[in-house]
Amino acid sequence: MCGIFGYIGKKYDSAKIVFNGLKTLEYRGYDSWGIAAVAKKTSSSNQATIIIKKKAGKIGDANVSDLPRSTISLGHTRWATHGGVTDINAHPHLDCTGTLAIIHNGIIENYDEIKRELVDFGHRFISETDTEVAIHLIEETLKKLQKRYSATKTHDELLTEAVRKSFNRFIGSNAIIVVSAKSEVFLAAKNGSPLVVGKGDGENFLASDAHALLPYTRTVHFMEDETLVKVAKDSISLYALSSTRAKIPHFTHLSWKETVTRKGNYPHFMLKEIVEQKDIIGRIAIENNPKIATVSQAIIKSYGTYIVGCGTAAYAGLAATYIFSKIAKRHINFAVGSEFSYLLDFLSPKSLVIALSQSGETIDVLDAVKKAKEKGAKLIAMVNVMGSTLYRMADEVLLLGAGTETAVVSTKAFTAKLAYLILLASKIAGYEDEGRNALKKAALVLRRIFEPDSTRNIRRLVDTIYRKEHLYVIGRGISYPLALETALKIKEASYIHAEGFAAGELKHGVIALIEKGTPCIAYLANDETYGANLAGAMEMKARGGYIIGVSYKPHEVFDYYIPVDDVGIATSIPAVTIGQLLGYYLAVKRGLDPDKPRNLAKSVTVK
Numbered sequence: 001m002c003g004i005f006g007y008i009g010k011k012y013d014s015a016k017i018v019f020n021g022l023k024t025l026e027y028r029g030y031d032s033w034g035i036a037a038v039a040k041k042t043s044s045s046n047q048a049t050i051i052i053k054k055k056a057g058k059i060g061d062a063n064v065s066d067l068p069r070s071t072i073s074l075g076h077t078r079w080a081t082h083g084g085v086t087d088i089n090a091h092p093h094l095d096c097t098g099t100l101a102i103i104h105n106g107i108i109e110n111y112d113e114i115k116r117e118l119v120d121f122g123h124r125f126i127s128e129t130d131t132e133v134a135i136h137l138i139e140e141t142l143k144k145l146q147k148r149y150s151a152t153k154t155h156d157e158l159l160t161e162a163v164r165k166s167f168n169r170f171i172g173s174n175a176i177i178v179v180s181a182k183s184e185v186f187l188a189a190k191n192g193s194p195l196v197v198g199k200g201d202g203e204n205f206l207a208s209d210a211h212a213l214l215p216y217t218r219t220v221h222f223m224e225d226e227t228l229v230k231v232a233k234d235s236i237s238l239y240a241l242s243s244t245r246a247k248i249p250h251f252t253h254l255s256w257k258e259t260v261t262r263k264g265n266y267p268h269f270m271l272k273e274i275v276e277q278k279d280i281i282g283r284i285a286i287e288n289n290p291k292i293a294t295v296s297q298a299i300i301k302s303y304g305t306y307i308v309g310c311g312t313a314a315y316a317g318l319a320a321t322y323i324f325s326k327i328a329k330r331h332i333n334f335a336v337g338s339e340f341s342y343l344l345d346f347l348s349p350k351s352l353v354i355a356l357s358q359s360g361e362t363i364d365v366l367d368a369v370k371k372a373k374e375k376g377a378k379l380i381a382m383v384n385v386m387g388s389t390l391y392r393m394a395d396e397v398l399l400l401g402a403g404t405e406t407a408v409v410s411t412k413a414f415t416a417k418l419a420y421l422i423l424l425a426s427k428i429a430g431y432e433d434e435g436r437n438a439l440k441k442a443a444l445v446l447r448r449i450f451e452p453d454s455t456r457n458i459r460r461l462v463d464t465i466y467r468k469e470h471l472y473v474i475g476r477g478i479s480y481p482l483a484l485e486t487a488l489k490i491k492e493a494s495y496i497h498a499e500g501f502a503a504g505e506l507k508h509g510v511i512a513l514i515e516k517g518t519p520c521i522a523y524l525a526n527d528e529t530y531g532a533n534l535a536g537a538m539e540m541k542a543r544g545g546y547i548i549g550v551s552y553k554p555h556e557v558f559d560y561y562i563p564v565d566d567v568g569i570a571t572s573i574p575a576v577t578i579g580q581l582l583g584y585y586l587a588v589k590r591g592l593d594p595d596k597p598r599n600l601a602k603s604v605t606v607k
């Protein structure tokens with residue numbers, strides 16, 4: 001995981017530029033941050049030095065004015081994997097001499113074996129990270145190369161070779177940027193983890209995500225796996241990692257809008273993004289998106305359609321199985337991203353894989369779809385972030401257009417996926433207009449849910465249950481994925497242990513957990529599942545459960561009632577926003593920051 005950003009050029013406030021880049025990349029991890037600036041030679045020292053500032057915790061409004069004026073800086077925002085969340089484990093990391101610095105996104109799976117060798121060579125490690133091992137290996141390799149070739153090769157040439165040789169030893173998905181105090185270049189290499197080179201005028205950039213480059217340049221090269229790049233202020237040289245062969249970078253002009261996301265009058269992004277859903281669903285209902293026809297045709301033609309996603313996107317995938325069964329009378333297969341790789345041996349060139357992802361960077365999804373593509377399957381991405389890795393890998397893209405999602409807890413991307421899935425299934429069934437009408441009605445219901453009376457009702461409930469340690473959510477049919485998603489929102493944002501279940505499974509174990517006063521949310525939709533779901537609510541009530549009914553009509557079994565008007569299968573959209581609002585208000589009531597829950601990151605780019 002983690003975000004990396006580098007600047008090399010003519011501006012002396014490079015640390016500030018990197019700082020701003022890191023703020024854009026913070027969604028990739030906010031356990032710690034750090035910046036290294038290469039300070040020029042001075043009258044007292046004839047060698048440049050690397051000055052580092054790094055700290056555990058969110059970058060926030062940190063002050064970097066104490067870093068030296070410098071035209072070369074790189075920085076990192078971390079989601080901890082190897083080593084705790086401490087200042088020392090924060091990147092950048094230095095070698096023994098303090099003249100080489102590295103930032104890294106990924107996991108070096110064989111770091112311990114390399115570390116043992118380096119310890120034998122006398123290297124000292126001060127952090128617990130795999131990253132520090134990488135910079136010491138580069139140092140060691142450089143030392144050996146210098147002994148043999150220093151008379152015939154320049155420092156830059158030897159450093160390039162040291163980075164290439166070292167990186168080739170790493171097992172896992174990784175991207176690194178290395179800088180040396182002795183030269184004015186970045187060496188960056190990538191395999192698996194994303195890296196983008198930005199080309200400016202007398203200045204160049206490197207970043208994990210092209211969006212972070214938009215304030216500075218729109219000319220970018222998305223690095224392919226197994227490549228290495230040498231970036232100076234006025235040159236960019238690309239190489240294959242497998243040889244010293246030069247490659248030609250393919251620069252693309254990005255026409256994307258630079259989106260500056262602000263909270264406006266909302267106290268948190270999560271609440272803002274929840275409320276935005278009314279407009280997003282309203283827009284999807286009426287827009288004339290040609291991709292609906294293309295994607296529905298691909299589904300019809302395929303010999304098996306497989307949906308894959310992680311976290312919230314996974315629950316949208318599970319919902320798809322119900323949506324396609326009910327509306328299009330079609331079987332859609334579904335698997336979570338991290339498992340799909342082990343389930344795709346039967347894929348063929350006639351198979352269709354639809355990957356759902358807000359960020360388009362989730363490694364478990366990317367790894368799975370890479371394997372599916374190797375089997376010849378066609379890949380369609382339903383993704384929110386334009387230009388993301390998934391976006392670029394896919395044969396066809398259906399952009400969610402939900403706007404930037406900043407809160408870690410995903411909300412509007414989920415309902416945008418449901419809306420498009422409903423449209424696709426309706427199109428296949430030949431009832432596209434009905435699908436659109438249902439979405440228009442869902443948008444109206446959403447408006448009502450966000451009115452003060454309705455949110456007050458949810459906050460009153462929160463006042464009653466916010467001290468509880470456990471909470472259960474049940475649903476059947478399409479309400480089952482909603483129960484899972486509601487439990488996910490509540491645990492992510494408020495840290496209350498919440499579990500979602502298929503209501504029918506209650507009596508097979510979960511019911512043992514219900515005690516007097518345990519909050520139990522029951523989604524009771526106006527469909528064939530109503531009676532059986534109600535029976536589940538009654539069974540929980542009989543064991544002392546405090547029943548919260550989310551339904552189109554009240555019922556005496558409910559201890560608390562939250563109304564959601566019925567709009568057929570599209571009721572799933574307003575219904576899940578109740579779960580989102582509960583997660584949000586529970587977090588706020590418990591004094592937590594719902595935008596940045598502990599231990600989570602918006603984009604999970606490591607396994």
Ligand code: G6P
Nearest residue numbers: 310311312313357358359362410
């Ligand atoms: C992380 C986020 C979740 C998100 C999941 C999948 O776990 O915290 O909110 O649902 O990744 O992300 P994606 O970008 O692929 O939808």
